[in-house]
Amino acid sequence: MLLKKNWQEKRTLFTFLLPAILILLVSQAYPILYSLSISFRQWALAESLKPKGFVGFNNYIKAFKDPIFLNAIRISFVFCIVATSFEIILGFIIAYFTVGENFFLRLSRTILILPMVIAPVANGTIWRMMLNSQSGLINQLLRFIGIQGPNWLGAPGSALFSVIAIDIWQWTPFAMVVFLAGFSIIPNELYDAAKVDGAGRLKTLRYIIIPYIIPIGFIVLLFRLVDTLLVIDAIYTTTFGGPGFSTNVITLFIYWQALRYFNISYASATSWILSIFTLLIALSLMRFQKRVQTKMWGA
Template sequence: MSSDRFWRYATLAPAIALFICLTILPLANLGALSFHKVEWLDRVAVWEWVGLKNYAKLGSDTLFRAGILNTIIFSIVAVAFQMILGFWLALLCTRIKRLRQFYRTVFILPILVPGIIIGAIWKLMYSYDFGVINQLIALFGIAPVDWLGNPDLALLSVIIVDVWHWTPFCFLLMLASLESLPTDVQEAARIDGANNWQVLRYIILPLMLPAIIVTFVFRMILAFKVFDEIYLLTGGGPGTATEVISFTIYRRFFTEDQSGYGAAMSLATIAVVALLIVLAMRLSNRREAE
């Protein structure tokens, strides 16, 4: 082995070792755990082999099904609004001539706030008795609304919080993509008589498609992992109205002490997320090939 190749491998070795310790080994342990039932006897973990029983239970678990369904609804609706709002704000920022840095700073502020503070702020705002939202709608003669306690509104209320929190992430990626687009193509289209909508539809959006897909994949992954907002605002309630898969896994692991079943649920969720990533990447590659 040449000296240059040796040093290339040597410099990569710490990163590879860290990846194995923090990702591969925990994932392998999770896989082994999913085939066992774990009980604690005299402060010692006793593993009992159960084979595929943990996976077989997933189909009949109503909480798991509710968590998957709510997570899919939450992810699709929240990410769709974040992508649309993020793109719209980025488009506005590229056309603003004065105070552009000020507006950019204002737009990214929500993403800088820690999740626990966001949960506390919005829980106060949603309060039935003294929340600012109910006080505002009372000015128009509307009765107070139980935003977090009504099963029909609870998930929507959490989605609104997530949209407010993560739209800046989409905004930053969209803005970076918009500012990197070639301006000569847009100017040529306008000279040929294209209006703003035609430039947007036939030039800007096709050129931005790879960035849009990457942003969508990142946000879908993060949306599938939503936990803090659910934990702080609703605790999965009322009933199963805001039960998401990450919160269901948390219940199985830490409140019900079903480690093996929770591991199986975790791996099933990872498989779903991996499938979404593969589908999104194939769509991106297909569009680039066209």
């Protein structure tokens, strides 16, 4: 190829790449490796200003014996699985019904995207007001039909459910947008063939659209599983992990350890447990998605 022999071209292209690599090394690789090294040492700011000696896997072992951390894992799992399932199902349904090119459908699509572009922090404040037990809109509406609504964010029983609902509200549009893009690449011949065979709407949905869209579903699954596992902003602004530890997801647990208790090494170790876990999920889902896609759509 042209590039192989052309040294000057290669050198210039390399200088194009250099700034990006430098930035990534300083602002990503260095912090990540630094936190890895701290996770094997003993360091709490309450005891000393500098990291102390090497303690091996102690911080990691401590994490798996810490009931609060184990509880955080459980809550993260519930959050992640419930939120992701609802987002995929609702996103698919809404996308299916908003396909089309008339004015109202286009307008609806524009409106439906909005929750996704606002700051998760602002999303949190909106829902803090909506779900307020005394004067929030939700409970006002419930009172209107004669039901006394619970203290959504303030009671341990409903807080987790509420923060999950907030996540669903903000991120179902993401699933919708990706599914809409998926619908647009279904070949028209498939629809025509379905029509020739006399398939109605339901049959077309069942035998054409859903099988074709499954690889897209896996992409949504990948992004939402990872992102819900890493959720923090919206919970930070609504319950801050409470009441008790009922919404204390892993990321918030780490945040507490790092920036409230200053257990630096422990926070690093737990964040590495989370990293490894999310990367495993992301990598395996990426591979799986590719396999499904090749199987469904051909190479």
